[in-house]
Amino acid sequence: MPVLTADRVEEMLRRGTSARLPENGPPRFRRGERVVARNINPVTHTRVPRYLRGRVGTIERCHGVFIFPDAHAHDGTKEPQQLYSVRFEAAELWGPDAPVATDAVYVDLFEPYLAPAP
Amino acid sequence: MSAGQHDHDAPLPETVLRVKALESLLVEKGLVDPAALDVLIDTYETKVGPRNGARVVARAWADPAYRRRLLEDASAAIADMGFCGRQGEDMVVVENTDRVHNMVVCTLCSCYPWPVLGLPPVWYKSAPYRARAVADPRGVLAEFGVTLGDDVEIRVWDSTAEVRYLVLPQRPADTDGWSEERLAELVTRDSMIGVGLPARPPQAA
Amino acid sequence: MNGAHDLGGMHGFGPIEAEPDEPVFHAEWERRAFALTLAMGAHGAWNIDMSRYARERMAPGAYLATSYYEHWLHGLELLLVEKGFLTRQEIDRRMAEIAAQEAQEA
Numbered sequence: 001m002p003v004l005t006a007d008r009v010e011e012m013l014r015r016g017t018s019a020r021l022p023e024n025g026p027p028r029f030r031r032g033e034r035v036v037a038r039n040i041n042p043v044t045h046t047r048v049p050r051y052l053r054g055r056v057g058t059i060e061r062c063h064g065v066f067i068f069p070d071a072h073a074h075d076g077t078k079e080p081q082q083l084y085s086v087r088f089e090a091a092e093l094w095g096p097d098a099p100v101a102t103d104a105v106y107v108d109l110f111e112p113y114l115a116p117a118p
Numbered sequence: 119m120s121a122g123q124h125d126h127d128a129p130l131p132e133t134v135l136r137v138k139a140l141e142s143l144l145v146e147k148g149l150v151d152p153a154a155l156d157v158l159i160d161t162y163e164t165k166v167g168p169r170n171g172a173r174v175v176a177r178a179w180a181d182p183a184y185r186r187r188l189l190e191d192a193s194a195a196i197a198d199m200g201f202c203g204r205q206g207e208d209m210v211v212v213e214n215t216d217r218v219h220n221m222v223v224c225t226l227c228s229c230y231p232w233p234v235l236g237l238p239p240v241w242y243k244s245a246p247y248r249a250r251a252v253a254d255p256r257g258v259l260a261e262f263g264v265t266l267g268d269d270v271e272i273r274v275w276d277s278t279a280e281v282r283y284l285v286l287p288q289r290p291a292d293t294d295g296w297s298e299e300r301l302a303e304l305v306t307r308d309s310m311i312g313v314g315l316p317a318r319p320p321q322a323a
Numbered sequence: 324m325n326g327a328h329d330l331g332g333m334h335g336f337g338p339i340e341a342e343p344d345e346p347v348f349h350a351e352w353e354r355r356a357f358a359l360t361l362a363m364g365a366h367g368a369w370n371i372d373m374s375r376y377a378r379e380r381m382a383p384g385a386y387l388a389t390s391y392y393e394h395w396l397h398g399l400e401l402l403l404v405e406k407g408f409l410t411r412q413e414i415d416r417r418m419a420e421i422a423a424q425e426a427q428e429a
Contacts, residue, residue, distance in 0.1 A: 001365065001366050001367040003148060003149060003150065003151050003154075003366075004150070004151060004154045004362050004365040004366075005151050005153070005154055006151060006153035006154045006156070006157045008154075009154050009157040009158055009161065010157070010161070012204075012365060013158075013161060013203050013204045014202060014203040014204075015203060016202065016203040016204040016205070016206065016207040017204070017207065017371070018207035018208055018280070019207070019208070019279075019280040020207070020208055020280075041325055042324065043324050043325075044324060044376070045324065045372055045373075045375065045376035045379065046324070047226060047278045047279060048278070049225055049226060049276065049278065049329050049331045050325060050329050050331070050332075051225075051252065051253075051329075051331040051332040052331075063208075063210075063279070063281055066208075066279060066280060067280075067372075069279070069372040069375075070372075072370055072372040072373075073370070073372035073373050073375065073376040076370060076373075083279050083281070085210075085281075087273075093252070093253075093332070094253055094332070098253075099253075099254050099256060099257065100256060100268075100272070102271060103255060103256070103271060103272040103273070103274070104271065104272070104273050104274070105252045105273075105274045105275075105276060106273055106274070106275045106276070107275075107276045107278050108276070108277065108278045108279035108281050109278065109279075110279070129350075129352070129389070129390060129392075129393055130389060130393060132418065133352060133393055133396065134350075134352045135418050135421060135422055136396060136400070136414070136418060137352040137355045137356050137359070137396060138352075138355075138418075138421050139414055139417040139418040139421055140359060140396075140399065140400065140403070140409075140414065141355055141359055142417055142421065143409055143413060143414065143417050144359065144362075144363065144403075144408075144409075147408075149363065149366070149408060150359060150362045150363065151362070154358075154362055155355070155358035155359065155362055156358075158357070158358040158361050158362065159348075159354045159357065159358050162347060162357070163347045163348065163354070167347075225329070225330050225331035226328055226329060226330075226331075226375075227328060227375055227378070228391065236347065237347055237357075239341065239342070239345055240342060240345060240349075240390075240391065241339050241340060241341040241342070243391045244339075244340075244391070245330055245333070245336045245387065246336040246337055246338060246339045246340070247339050248330040248331070249330040249331065249332065249333040249334070249336050250336070250339075252331045252332060253331070253332045258339065261338060261339050261341075262339075262341070276331065
């Protein structure tokens with residue numbers, strides 16, 4: 001790609017680079033469904049934080065299909081994956097040391113990071 | 119200076135030299151246009167900032183139809199006001215109510231809705247906030263001078279993907295009939311991140 | 324990767340220390356690091372996920388001891404070298420040249 005010149009900066013910033021991709025089939029999980037964040041530990045790039053792995057949450061919403069960052073960081077592949085907002089209760093994340101058990105954390109997680117809760 | 123913090127006035131000794139070397143080499147090789155660098159800097163230093171988000175919030179407070187659109191399709195509603203683009207292509211607005219208070223963080227890096235809030239403050243990008251927001255949000259709020267009742271649920275949104283979050287704070291009392299411009303003045307950046315509340319109208323004498 | 328960047332729930336970092344009315348950039352080198360990163364990203368040689376991974380690969384001790392734009396600088400330099408835009412030798416040589424020039428001017 002050519003060098004970014006001053007006159008093209010504004011347009012580049014305004015256009016942005018959305019990671020959204022066209023819908024490619026029904027999502028695997030539905031709102032209200034209980035899921036567990038898988039205990040994956042790749043040495044490569046991933047966006048499932050350690051504090052969630054093995055923790056059970058509830059699907060809050062389906063954001064739609066986006067570029068899967070794990071593959072995109074690895075070799076530039078634009079792999080479409082469903083992205084969900086998942087709700088985790090503080091007690092589930094932090095156990096008896098949760099300052100307020102009923103506060104919650106909502107995290108955006110891709111379908112490959114999730115499995116049905118046991 | 120507490121453990122884990124780094125004084126940003128004192129980077130590693132060779133940092134300044136390293137940046138100069140990279141810029142010098144990249145310009146020399148024709149890979150960057152110095153004029154483009156200036157536009158990038160100027161855009162985020164002077165043109166794009168939280169006053170954008172304040173206008174979005176003020177409009178939502180003043181116009182119930184806009185508020186509904188904002189909650190249903192934030193990207194479109196925010197773009198309608200001319201704010202769009204990099205690090206804000208896919209927006210979600212989360213609304214504070216009497217029962218729910220929202221707070222936004224990016225534990226993994228510093229994801230932040232640039233078109234409506236500009237670039238994030240240092241504290242948002244630093245370890246103390248990123249570590250504690252998801253584990254002790256009320257402790258974090260207390261540091262910012264905010265205390266919420268036990269009957270309020272706190273929701274912390276960890277921006278782990280490309281969706282960007284903006285908090286819609288509650289409209290302060292005693293602002294009936296205020297213009298959007300006047301309402302926008304009450305909207306603080308911290309209230310749109312969720313670590314603060316909007317300013318209140320000055321009490322009548 | 325399980326790097327130091329994955330901070331959710333970690334203890335021991337102390338108070339948040341928000342600076343009132345802080346400027347967007349605290350030093351000229353921060354402005355340049357920011358702009359260089361965006362300008363070079365525009366070439367399309369890497370994507371934002373590669374950028375993040377490059378920053379994550381900073382040694383954990385270094386990541387925790389340095390500031391935000393130092394993370395960006397580390398990531399940018401790593402990508403520039405990995406993608407073949409610059410070599411480490413070129414960078415080291417230019418740093419030495421600039422240092423010598425500045426010492427002379429002092």
